Amino acid sequence: MLVILDLNDNNKLRIDMKKNKSSITLSSLCGIIIALSTSCSVMSKEYKTILIHGLQPQQLISASATNVEADGASYWSSYWGQVSDERIDWPSYERIEGKIATDWIWPKLKQFSEANLCDSGCVLVTHSTGDLVARYIIDNQANWLRNAGLQPLNIVATFDIAGAGGGSELADIAVSALTGAASWSFVIDQALTWWLGSDVTEAVGVLHDLKVNNARKISPVPDDRAPRLRFVADGDDFFGATKLFLKGSDDGVVASHSSCGASRVDSFGSCSRHIASDGQVGHQGNGVSGFMPNHYPMLMSDNYSHNSIRNAGHKGKVTVANYAANVGGKQVSFQTYDETTGHWFWKKQYRFVADSNRLSASELIYDAIP
Template identity: 40%
Template sequence: MKSLKLMALCLLVIATGTAHAQLAGKNVILVHGLQADDLADNPANQQEIDQNGDAYWQAFWASRAEARIDWGSHERVEGKTAQRAFQQMVEISQQGLCNQGCILVTHSTGDLVGRYILANQERWLSNAGYQPLNIITSLDFAGAGGGSELADLAVTAAYADGFSDEAIKLAVTAYIGTEPTPDNLGVLRDLQPAVARNLAISPNNVPRLRFVGAGSDYYGLTGSFLPGEDDGVVALHSTCGGTQVGSYESCVSDVRLDGKRTSVDAPNALYYNHYPILMGEKVDHGQVINTESGNTLTYANNGLSFSGVDVNFDTETYQERPWWKFWGSADTYQVVSDSEQSSVSGLVYDTLN
């Protein structure tokens, strides 16, 4: 009897752990972003790449996912990265993790890698005799699918005779942690906006939900090289999912990043099936996937549903008159209720669950 009770307890723990790793009842697959250390010191093998991938997500998402697709930032998307992704997707397919649907969670350059995966995985796996992954939606945090102008700087600097501009040197070395050379650019070549925006851009049926910020990262050294509002690494034209490079102040034309309802510069068009969801004026590039709280968030879209993934954040509006404004109506703000009490990823995870 005791052994049966012990077995039942073990099964309960296993079931609880599995449920905890799901989001909206679906298994989660993580695709990390740029790992600058890979550029200066190339990983020796897939095991080292996997270890780096695990470390990347430890702050929040590691314990909430069933699988990862790990790749090396020293390699190109259409080359070795695609090969590594395919091998890992074969394992995911064999395990049946996506038979009931999976949610992709990407960060930064993982948005670009994820787009390439979504464009090709069905064909790759079918041709190899495996079941394609049933990915129902993608959550893209600080997505760099539209590229980053910092990659342009790095590539240009790599072919120059040293840094001619101290500000550019500081920005590039802050971003990648080393002085760029033609031999250590890796995925930065793909991350150039002109290149990124021509990589796997055919429409597909997987909705991509965007979560963006505009806080200063890298001590403000990089922001001046990015057009419009940015999170210190990627400008809004990319994180919002805009079809064109531009200098934008928000993902939508009627709400600022601080939640104020007003006319504002935003992308005229977004890539097919791309939906900006949350925006944070003071959220920087790394904060979207860690546990830091204290930032008020607004919303670009809310009350949407994607194959059982319900996007329905608690929201509120309020009016506020600046101390210096003595006439006219007060300003109206729309915000996610109590968003400063949670991290961005924590809020998304709890809400979608």
């Protein structure tokens, strides 16, 4: 029997089976045609997803040789590029309140509004510095679009992965070292080589925005009250080379005060006062106690690092800082289970997200989007 699958422009799937031809909707085949499972999953989301990437160090080396759109696509290619609806790409060699806003953010916002993309709601999915870019967007997009005679976007939430909205101490040392304000040392060289690459010789663009004090001054209290859900890593890809410069626990690039969304800079060890980033249940004396407006930490894991948490690969189990949050009147929630190790005085209780032993952090985050 010959079977031909043809997805036509009307979103119909035509099945030719020898002499018998019929046309059925794609949605009726979800769940029985494995090859189309990803497409079905994307189509089933009520809210559209818009990706906003983070710092791309290679763009700091040569602006003239940069292809911003191609770099943006590559950034998300491991997982999110296949399941999202749109992207906002931006060049790392520019400033957020400068050409990133005028030349890159604004044209995309105008495009989204004219296409009615967010009429039913949009979720901004950010990584790293994308968190800071998103904060600037949700603070300004409504005024910008109304002033242009366009409908503001209905942004129902942001899902911030390894968010750098609180800045990174690495940006402070990079700007100081690269501008000659601080003396260069072997330790600084190692840290910047791991983070930025050895070819970066000038402090330009968004590096200045990422300095801790500068980052926390950019749209610190947006009028838009869209919840900002945080997904936090506590691992490291740099063999500890960057940890000397980051406060408290970190993912190798940003400290927990930034990724958790803490209202102040301090040496925090967890986004929760009750659960550690490795899942151990118990009082966390160094847990974050206050958050920036509308910031809600959701998932944490010491198995993922700053970059691996946005990719497709599974690294290990994930725990929760909060079980649920309201997004546009819909609930984002995570089921958990407990494990106990040891006995007597050595007995420990751990809490993990269901299926995190087999699904990657990115899959868990995507599945939670309404």
